[in-house]
Amino acid sequence: MSAPCTPCTAGKPPFLLTLVHTSAALLAAGSLLGTLWHGLDERGIALAFGVLVTVGELTRWTGAEGREAAPLGAAAALSYALLGEDGGHPTHHGGLQVGAVVLAASLLGSVPHLARGRPVLDHLARRVLTAGFAAVCFQPLYNQGTFQGWGPGYALLLLAILSLTALCDALLAAALAHSRTRWPFGPLLRDELRATLGIGSAVCATGAVMALAVAVVGLWALPVFSLPLLLTQMSLRRYAAVRTTYRQTIASLARATEIAGYTPAGHARRVAALSREVGRDLGLSEAELTVLEYAALMHDIGQLSLVDPVPAGATAGLPVEEQRRIALLGGAVVRQTGVPAQVATVVERLADPCPEQPVAARIVRAVNAYEEKARDAGPGGPLKALEELRLGTAGDYAPEVVDSLARVLSRDCLTWPVAG
Amino acid sequence: MEALPARARVYVACVALCALACLLPLLAPHTPWWAVLMLAALYASGEQITARWRFAGTFYPVLLAGAFLLPPSAAALVAVPGALLSPAGQRPLWTRRIWRAAQLAVAVWAAARVHRSLDGRDAVAAGEFPCALLSAGGAVLTLCLVLTALDGGILTVAERVPARRAWRGLFLRSLAPLSVHGLAGLMMAVLWRSPYGSVAALLVLLPMCVSWWVFAQYHRERAAHQSTIRALVQAVDIKDGYTRGHSERVGQASMMIAHELGLADERVEVLRFAGILHDVGKLGVPTRLLRKNGPLTPEERRVIELHPEYGHEMVRGISFLGEARAAVLHHHERLDGSGYPYGLRGSQIPESARVVAVADAFDAMTSTRSYSRARPVSVALRELEKCAGSQFDPLMVTALARAVDQYGWHPAVTADEVCTPPARPPVARVPGAHR
Numbered sequence: 001m002s003a004p005c006t007p008c009t010a011g012k013p014p015f016l017l018t019l020v021h022t023s024a025a026l027l028a029a030g031s032l033l034g035t036l037w038h039g040l041d042e043r044g045i046a047l048a049f050g051v052l053v054t055v056g057e058l059t060r061w062t063g064a065e066g067r068e069a070a071p072l073g074a075a076a077a078l079s080y081a082l083l084g085e086d087g088g089h090p091t092h093h094g095g096l097q098v099g100a101v102v103l104a105a106s107l108l109g110s111v112p113h114l115a116r117g118r119p120v121l122d123h124l125a126r127r128v129l130t131a132g133f134a135a136v137c138f139q140p141l142y143n144q145g146t147f148q149g150w151g152p153g154y155a156l157l158l159l160a161i162l163s164l165t166a167l168c169d170a171l172l173a174a175a176l177a178h179s180r181t182r183w184p185f186g187p188l189l190r191d192e193l194r195a196t197l198g199i200g201s202a203v204c205a206t207g208a209v210m211a212l213a214v215a216v217v218g219l220w221a222l223p224v225f226s227l228p229l230l231l232t233q234m235s236l237r238r239y240a241a242v243r244t245t246y247r248q249t250i251a252s253l254a255r256a257t258e259i260a261g262y263t264p265a266g267h268a269r270r271v272a273a274l275s276r277e278v279g280r281d282l283g284l285s286e287a288e289l290t291v292l293e294y295a296a297l298m299h300d301i302g303q304l305s306l307v308d309p310v311p312a313g314a315t316a317g318l319p320v321e322e323q324r325r326i327a328l329l330g331g332a333v334v335r336q337t338g339v340p341a342q343v344a345t346v347v348e349r350l351a352d353p354c355p356e357q358p359v360a361a362r363i364v365r366a367v368n369a370y371e372e373k374a375r376d377a378g379p380g381g382p383l384k385a386l387e388e389l390r391l392g393t394a395g396d397y398a399p400e401v402v403d404s405l406a407r408v409l410s411r412d413c414l415t416w417p418v419a420g
Numbered sequence: 421m422e423a424l425p426a427r428a429r430v431y432v433a434c435v436a437l438c439a440l441a442c443l444l445p446l447l448a449p450h451t452p453w454w455a456v457l458m459l460a461a462l463y464a465s466g467e468q469i470t471a472r473w474r475f476a477g478t479f480y481p482v483l484l485a486g487a488f489l490l491p492p493s494a495a496a497l498v499a500v501p502g503a504l505l506s507p508a509g510q511r512p513l514w515t516r517r518i519w520r521a522a523q524l525a526v527a528v529w530a531a532a533r534v535h536r537s538l539d540g541r542d543a544v545a546a547g548e549f550p551c552a553l554l555s556a557g558g559a560v561l562t563l564c565l566v567l568t569a570l571d572g573g574i575l576t577v578a579e580r581v582p583a584r585r586a587w588r589g590l591f592l593r594s595l596a597p598l599s600v601h602g603l604a605g606l607m608m609a610v611l612w613r614s615p616y617g618s619v620a621a622l623l624v625l626l627p628m629c630v631s632w633w634v635f636a637q638y639h640r641e642r643a644a645h646q647s648t649i650r651a652l653v654q655a656v657d658i659k660d661g662y663t664r665g666h667s668e669r670v671g672q673a674s675m676m677i678a679h680e681l682g683l684a685d686e687r688v689e690v691l692r693f694a695g696i697l698h699d700v701g702k703l704g705v706p707t708r709l710l711r712k713n714g715p716l717t718p719e720e721r722r723v724i725e726l727h728p729e730y731g732h733e734m735v736r737g738i739s740f741l742g743e744a745r746a747a748v749l750h751h752h753e754r755l756d757g758s759g760y761p762y763g764l765r766g767s768q769i770p771e772s773a774r775v776v777a778v779a780d781a782f783d784a785m786t787s788t789r790s791y792s793r794a795r796p797v798s799v800a801l802r803e804l805e806k807c808a809g810s811q812f813d814p815l816m817v818t819a820l821a822r823a824v825d826q827y828g829w830h831p832a833v834t835a836d837e838v839c840t841p842p843a844r845p846p847v848a849r850v851p852g853a854h855r
Contacts, residue, residue, distance in 0.1 A: 205627050218549065
């Protein structure tokens with residue numbers, strides 16, 4: 001449902017994407033060559049961290065909305081970048097070696113993912129660039145002996161570097177997503193930063209703790225502390241799985257009206273996909289988009305309470321009173337489904353005058369009307385339907401939503417998103 | 421547990437006295453008050469925060485770090501303020517809080533004592549591995565033993581659960597989460613003693629907190645998911661009032677049969693959903709037909725008999741339902757091949773569908789419908805046995821008869837009352853309900 005529709009101009013790759021990939025490739029090549037030239041310092045440590053990164057990558061999964069799905073791999077890479085001592089003895093590996101080890105281990109861990117045809121390039125680029133960034137910030141200064149005897153300040157310094165790295169990573173992720181999908185950059189960055197506060201903070205803290213713990217007790221710290229993180233990873237995974245089935249169940253519930261013959265097949269799904277696009281275009285956050293999507297899926301559910309179906313399920317043509325009654329009935333059903341209460345509010349207020357509606361309700365209402373009008377109107381239907389919405393804008397449909405809908409549709413060349 | 425029996429109160433008082441005895445050596449000098457204060461504050465605030473996310477566990481890493489760092493009596497003190505301030509939720513409030521504080525104090529004291537006797541203190545201070553791991557393991561094992569023994573004790577005293585059964589399940593369930601907490605606690609203790617100080621130790625807690633948070637989210641989402649499934653069923657109830665509660669009861673009966681057949685827990689759960697959702701396709705049947713009083717014409721009957729296919733069409737997109745989807749499609753098949761929609765015979769009918777068919781018929785007979793009065797359970801079972809072999813799978817019928825014989829039939833929702841959450845099998849309490 002959230003599958004991005006491919007833009008029509010999918011000819012040459014966007015500039016940002018090329019820039020990120022090129023710099024990652026340059027960094028990777030540089031660190032590999034440099035490491036080959038100098039040889040590996042402290043092989044045992046390099047091997048241990050490499051194994052950890054590989055294990056982390058092997059257990060990676062394509063998480064919800066493409067967020068950090070290999071926290072263990074990320075934490076291990078960061079802690080190797082920030083490693084200064086091993087059991088009290090200073091280490092000598094530089095930034096180049098960090099890049100090389102992380103690259104080799106991530107590549108090794110990505111082999112099964114590559115074999116299954118999953119995209120790994122963006123992920124690898126992010127991993128190498130962030131680890132490289134942290135290492136370049138830390139290793140040269142450390143190897144000069146700048147941080148000797150800092151005590152607790154040293155821990156805070158690691159934390160500061162990691163926070164900076166997390167910011168860069170969020171920026172990088174948002175840039176990659178932006179250039180892949182052409183969604184607005186601002187909301188993407190906001191979502192990435194919000195994710196950084198959650199799992200990102202755990203990754204950073206674990207990276208710092210592993211580096212410090214290895215400095216105190218040696219490599220024993222690695223297995224001891226990767227176990228809790230592995231558990232976090234497992235619960236994240238279960239969380240993602242339950243979210244997926246939840247979404248499927250809601251989609252099935254939405255199909256109830258179709259099966260019952262109240263609305264045409266695929267209507268709810270199309271409205272949901274298009275609403276999501278419009279919501280993204282209007283800069284809604286990930287959480288708001290979820291509410292919007294659920295509300296769009298279930299917007300017709302109030303019709304189940306009608307003894308006889310509305311002709312062709314076209315609610316947009318009904319008298320306002322009737323529309324409002326269906327909306328209230330729908331809200332009552334939605335309240336029982338356990339989705340966030342906002343979803344029910346959105347469904348309840350679908351038929352209100354648009355200045356009083358929440359944004360999500362405005363979007364669903366306009367998209368629903370567009371879908372109903374454009375559906376049976378033949379080749380010129382979409383344009384005519386948009387025109388009708390524009391004319392009706394004064395009272396029923398919010399102008400900014402209709403404009404955004406027009407933008408989204410023209411980006412998709414006025415065809416349906418591939419979700420159908 | 422509204423009114424606590426007197427012997428339970430005496431038991432709590434005894435444990436509280438033990439805890440006081442553990443705390444007594446604090447009066448002596450050389451107590452590291454600063455560390456005690458910091459850890460206690462950390463534990464108390466952690467408890468307050470995790471209590472907001474339901475399902476989150478006790479903040480054991482801090483307690484264990486205390487046990488690894490401090491003398492036994494000081495380590496025991498760390499647990500007390502947090503437990504006394506904790507939002508206990510149920511009544512009797514103060515008895516629960518005192519019980520919790522005393523239990524934790526005694527357990528942590530014992531763990532710290534064992535840790536000390538295994539020379540853990542020096543190992544932690546010097547960062548000697550795997551020595552520190554061994555002594556920490558001993559301490560965690562002690563903590564788990566004492567906690568579960570005390571918990572088992574209160575179960576035996578207050579609820580008269582047989583002591584052995586109460587204890588064994590508790591111990592095995594708590595050991596794994598406590599071990600993970602022990603590792604985090606050990607890391608905290610090691611970093612606390614290191615030159616990087618307590619700041620670095622605090623960092624250990626961050627990933628643990630995120631893990632709990634994710635876990636709480638997971639449970640919230642799961643609960644929401646379950647109610648969405650119920651909402652699917654309630655959508656049918658809107659159309660057909662007589663089915664109210666029927667779905668839940670069929671789910672319950674299917675679960676009982678699956679249990680009796682000795683299926684794995686996941687399959688039992690899936691079969692419960694199969695029972696709950698079996699009639700979801702009635703959504704596709706016109707409301708007028710469902711509500712019609714009096715005999716149906718053959719034409720109308722054919723329309724109603726489409727409901728398994730409608731139902732399958734609805735739920736086929738929900739991947740976790742697995743074999744429940746086949747049950748929705750085939751629950752009206754008969755063993756002799758005279759059922760619908762496909763007229764499958766014998767073993768061609770999926771096992772899940774054979775379970776749901778029996779559960780469905782059983783509930784239809786034991787509840788009041790527009791066309792018939794409810795029959796007693798024994799009559800319904802006899803009727804099912806009569807049709808076993810031709811309509812129903814005899815295996816499922818005997819399983820249901822055995823299950824009803826053993827546990828009785830207590831439907832959670834009856835046709836008259838509004839839908840309430842179904843009764844769940846009582847879950848034995850885990851100490852502090854970890855994770």
